[in-house]
Amino acid sequence: MAVLEGDNRSGQILYSCYHTRSRQGEQFIPEHIFGYQLAGTLSMNDGQKEYIFKEGDFRFCKRNHLIKFSKQPPRTGDFKSVSIYLDQETLRNVSLEYGYKAEKHIKGDPVLQLKPTKMYENYMNSLIPYDQIGQFANDHLQALKLKEAILLLLQTNPELRPVLFDFSEPGKIDLEGFMQKNFHFNVELKRFAYLTGRSLATFKRDFEKIFHVTPSRWLQQRRLQEAHYLIKEKGQAPSDVYLEVGFEDLSHFSFAFKKTYGVAPSRV
Template identity: 50%
Template sequence: MEYKSHILFSNLLYSCVDKKQRSNESFVPEHAFGYIISGESHQKTNEGTLVFKAGTVGLVRRNQLIKSEKVPGPEGEFKSINLFFDQAFLRRYSAEHKLAPAKSYTGNPVCLLPPDPFIKGYFDSLLPYFNHPEQASDTMADLKTREAVELLLRLDPSLYDFLFDFSEPYKIDLEAYMNKHYMFNVPAAQFAKLTGRSLASFKRDFEKVFGTSPGQWLQQKRLAEAYYLIREKGQKPSEVYLDVGFENLSHFSYSFKKAFGVVPSRV
């Protein structure tokens, strides 16, 4: 295989990196079904960090805020395969098979699945298509996605609700949610969706609850947390800025100095 960092066709993704790499995206819009070939995948939510080691298979439910990091193993590389189940496909599958409505899914949104030779064989069967992407097609991807659904339901029938619960986030406590998820760097529109609001009502409710705009509050909250981690916990600015929700170190340093009158390294 001519290794590239990422090979994507249709809803199938192969990843191969030789150094630690954080995901640029914190929002998972569709269900993700993944297999770690080598290295580790660290999935950080507001509840903590789940480590997917080499040889493990996991499921991540849609509409989640997660910071993921690819960590190469002793052999020097991180490799994985991921398949994404979009809602259009799952609705079509449900209609074709005349499936009964699913119950509201209330289980863990990040699942580490037990070892299974059929699922291991399934991911092995995808590798030749990444070796020879010219042989891949949308029809093949659709067939392999259908196979993945069948294998998951065979492994654990309770995953039916995980896959086929099409309900959208309902209106929830805005203050509690934002205080738990402020460190995830996603647009206000994503926070609005995840709290069950339109963007306009999210901004309006936010102003009522916090007395300021989402952008101003998020920056103040992230900077306050960064100050605490650097001053009280002894962490380095280069270790902190991504964890609290900033995109790059220079913007973080500029904002930090503007807020506290001193650069982060001098706290």
């Protein structure tokens, strides 16, 4: 697919093309995603498990999960992928039209590798003309393609039905355990609040009761603590560590690290 450098999004359909390795975007999946890897390798990590998708692989990513990802182009050529965002409104409409419901809540892995089928391949190939012109002709046509993707997933992977039509939101969970497990994800506080079943105000109030410090301050301290351990005990390079623990850029990480430990991370 011929797309520009970066991401080319036409509504709910996103084409990605990168000439160099890229780690980017907020590390939160807001909607279910049906994806196809055209070229290069996409690595995804939920903090517990790594998922790797190569050319020709299909994937399904569940909404409301934290994920880190890395896009690696092939030796010659560009990284290319297409992602279909299955938004809640579209899924609700399909649920009403066909009577689909989620009988039970399914957890499991947040990312699934789907078995390649000719139907999946034909569907993705049908999107090529719209990529070439840079956009869909109209919203109605895109809506039809989204509906087609949902019905195709249901026919080929019926076990996804409880996942696709589960419209519940995250319930209130143990905040301390969640944060200790997910501090290294670079997302806004409102995302942490949402995933722990709280409003932002309640999240901040509960957080300070537990940790006796503001969320922002605790996140920086915890990330620096983890970075110090990885550099000193595991011998990792600061240039690799800062992204892993949740910092956005190396200069900010180095400044905060030196301020806390009195020495630059490269000299630990």
